[in-house]
Amino acid sequence: xxxxxxxxxxxxxxxxxxxxxxxxxxxxxxxxxxxxxxxxxxxxxxxxxxxxxxxxxxxxxxxxxxxxxxxxxxxxxxxxxxxxxxxxxxxxxxxxxxxxxxxxxxxxxxxxxxxxxxxxxxxxxxxxxxxxxxxxxxxxxxxxxxxxxxxxxxxxxxxxxxxxxxxxxxxxxxxxxxxxxxxxxxxxxxxxxxxxxxxxxxxxxxxxxxxxxxxxxxxxxxxxxxxxxxxxxxxxxxxxxxxxxxxxxxxxxxxxxxxxxxxxxxxxxxxxxxxxxxxxxxxxxxxxxxxxxxxxxxxxxxxxxxxxxxxxxxxxxxxxxxxxxxxxxxxxxxxxxxxxxxxxxxxxxxxxxxxxxxxxxxxxxxxxxxxxxxxxxx
Numbered sequence: 001x002x003x004x005x006x007x008x009x010x011x012x013x014x015x016x017x018x019x020x021x022x023x024x025x026x027x028x029x030x031x032x033x034x035x036x037x038x039x040x041x042x043x044x045x046x047x048x049x050x051x052x053x054x055x056x057x058x059x060x061x062x063x064x065x066x067x068x069x070x071x072x073x074x075x076x077x078x079x080x081x082x083x084x085x086x087x088x089x090x091x092x093x094x095x096x097x098x099x100x101x102x103x104x105x106x107x108x109x110x111x112x113x114x115x116x117x118x119x120x121x122x123x124x125x126x127x128x129x130x131x132x133x134x135x136x137x138x139x140x141x142x143x144x145x146x147x148x149x150x151x152x153x154x155x156x157x158x159x160x161x162x163x164x165x166x167x168x169x170x171x172x173x174x175x176x177x178x179x180x181x182x183x184x185x186x187x188x189x190x191x192x193x194x195x196x197x198x199x200x201x202x203x204x205x206x207x208x209x210x211x212x213x214x215x216x217x218x219x220x221x222x223x224x225x226x227x228x229x230x231x232x233x234x235x236x237x238x239x240x241x242x243x244x245x246x247x248x249x250x251x252x253x254x255x256x257x258x259x260x261x262x263x264x265x266x267x268x269x270x271x272x273x274x275x276x277x278x279x280x281x282x283x284x285x286x287x288x289x290x291x292x293x294x295x296x297x298x299x300x301x302x303x304x305x306x307x308x309x310x311x312x313x314x315x316x317x318x319x320x321x322x323x324x325x326x327x328x329x330x331x332x333x334x335x336x337x338x339x340x341x342x343x344x345x346x347x348x349x350x351x352x353x354x355x356x357x358x359x360x361x362x363x364x365x366x367x368x369x370x371x372x373x374x375x376x377x378x
Contacts, residue, residue: 002049002121002122002123002124003047003048003049003120003121003122004016004046004047004048004049004105004107004118004120004121004122005045005046005047005048005075005118005119005120005121006045006046006047006048006107006116006117006118006119007044007045007073007074007075007076007116007117007119008044008045008046008109008114008115008116008117009044009072009114009115009116010039010040010041010042010043010044010111010113010114011032011040011041011043011044011045011046011065011080011081012031012032012033012034012039012040012041012042012065013031013039013040013109013110013111013114014029014031014032014046014107014108014109014110014116015027015029015030015031015107015108015110016028016029016105016106016107016108017105017106017108018087018103018104018105018106018123019103019104019105019106020094020097020099020103021098021099021100021101021102021103022094022097022098022099022101024093025089026087026088026089026090026091026093026094027087027088027089028048028050028087028088028089029048029058029061029062029085029087029088030062030088031110032061032062032063032064032065032080032081033062033063033065041064041065041080041081042065043065043066043067043068043069043080043081044068044069044074044079044080045068045075045076045077045078045079045080046079046080046081046082047077047079047081047082047083048061048081048082048083048084048085049083049084049085050084050085050086050087050091051084051086051091052086052087052090052091052092054084054085054086055084056083056084056085056086057085057086058085058086058087058088060085061081061085061086064080064081065080065081066078066079066080066081066082067080068080072114072115073115073116073117075117075119096165098165098167098168099123099125099127100167103123105118105121128163132161132162132229133161133223133224133225133229133230133231134159134160134161134164134169134223134224134225134229134231135159135160135161135223135231136157136158136159136223136231136234137158137159137160138154138155138156138157138158139156139157139234139236140155140156140157141156141237141238141239142156142207142236142237142238142239143238143239143241144180144207144209144238144239144240144241145209145240145241145243146209146211146240146241146242146243146273147209147210147211148208148209149183149206149207149208149209150206150207151203151205151206152200152205152206152207152236153200153203154197154200154201156236157171157200157205157236158197158200159171159197159223160197161225161229163225164225164226164227165198166196166197166198166201167196167197167198168196168225168226169196169197169198169223169224169225170194170195170196170223170224170225171194171195171196171197171200171221171222171223172192172193172194172221172222172224173189173190173191173192173193173194173219173220173221174191174192174220174221174222174232174233175191175218175219175220176190176191176219177207177217177218177219177238178214178217179209179210179212179214179216179217179238179240180207180208180209180210180217180238181207181208181210182205182206182207182208182219183205183206183207183208184199184204184205185199185204207238209240211273213273213306213307214240215239215240215242216237216238216239216240217237217238217239217240218235218236218237218238219235219236219238220233220234220235220236221234221236222234242271242272242273242307243270243271243272244271244272245269245270245271245272245303245305245309245311246269246270246271246311247267247268247269247301247302247303247311247312247313248267248268248269248313249265249266249267249268249301249313249316250265250266250268251263251264251265251318252264252265252266252290253292254318254319254320255294255295255296255318255319255320255321256321256343256377257320257321257324257342257375257377258320258321258322258323258324258341258342259295259320259323260295260320261293261294261295262292262293262294263292263293263294263295263296263318264290264291264292264293264294265290265291265294265299265301265318266289266290266291267280267289267290267291267301267303268289269289269303269305271305272303272305272306272307272309273305273306273307274305274306275287275305275306276289276303276304276305277303277304278291278301278302278303278304279301279302279303279304280299280300280301280302281299281300282300282302285302285304294318295318295320296317296318296319296320297317297318298315298316298317299315299316299317299318300312300313300314300315300316301313321341321342321343321375321377322340322341322342323341323342324339324340324341324342324373324375325339325340325341326338326339326340326371326373327340328371333362333363333364333365334360334361334362334363334364335360335361335364335369335371336359336360336361337359337360337361337371337373338359339359339373339375341375342373342375342376342377343375343376343377344375344376345357345375345376346359346373346374346375346376347373347374348361348371348372348373348374349371349372349374350369350370350371351369351370355372355374
């Protein structure tokens with residue numbers, strides 16, 4: 001760290017702890033001269049700096065106590081302890097940590113009979129300035145299912161300059177995606193906004209597709225490190241995935257009788273891009289997926305999605321019952337009817353009499369008769 005200057009009578013009462021911006025704590029010194037002496041160093045004032053590379057150890061500081069009777073609230077030399085020393089805890093533990101944020105020095109007075117003032121203190125951060133601009137390690141196309149969102153992880157986008165930490169590599173948006181939106185931790189990004197490699201590493205960057213029919217998208221960004229070195233005009237590409245469009249049908253109603261045209265079907269579609277339109281036998285497309293009033297015959301149904309993609313079924317048949325016919329056999333005074341076609345079960349009516357389920361009419365007088373056969377569909 002940098003330096004500290006303390007005006008205090010009886011410096012053996014003091015200890016100092018540094019709280020870095022990156023978290024944790026480091027003890028710098030702890031009551032010089034104590035407990036080797038009953039009360040520690042009894043002289044006045046400190047002028048200290050701390051470095052892991054100092055030739056003077058933390059033990060040397062603890063055993064130093066120069067004569068310095070400056071008196072209460074009288075700053076400056078001579079100092080009881082002056083110079084550069086190593087801290088009790090290793091300051092090299094801070095190498096690689098971020099210096100951004102609040103640093104705190106905690107100076108504790110462990111006795112009530114003396115007082116003093118922390119005149120000044122500072123922290124000196126040493127770092128190597130990157131000499132080259134950042135570069136892309138990974139820039140892979142993101143695959144996003146239609147009308148959904150995907151996180152842009154570092155498996156798709158990663159940059160470095162071999163020196164800066166992840167939170168010192170900045171991505172600044174210079175051209176936005178046209179078919180979707182970018183979000184950082186749930187907040188929509190706009191042109192000119194930035195995010196860091198650390199944001200990507202933490203899974204905070206995502207792309208939301210808005211449901212259009214264009215299946216490729218991209219955004220453009222400049223890369224910049226803490227030294228201000230820039231790699232401009234980098235393009236990140238996005239492909240929108242659409243599930244294959246498939247079509248099927250379900251017959252809702254059959255033709256009840258031969259020659260009827262009252263069958264109906266519904267067309268079933270999935271995949272592609274909704275909304276769908278439907279067609280039967282190459283007719284005009286319509287929004288309704290139900291077709292009614294169909295006679296017996298061969299049909300093909302098609303579905304078209306919002307992209308204009310059309311798929312069709314194989315041809316299928318709508319059936320009808322065979323034409324209902326009947327033959328009558330006369331044996332003396334009995335008539336027996338043999339039905340053909342239609343749909344079982346049948347009923348039989350002699351002239352205007354009550355219909356019956358039996359096809360046999362016995363004990364008839366000589367004469368002319370009309371017998372009506374009705375199948376299950378009427």
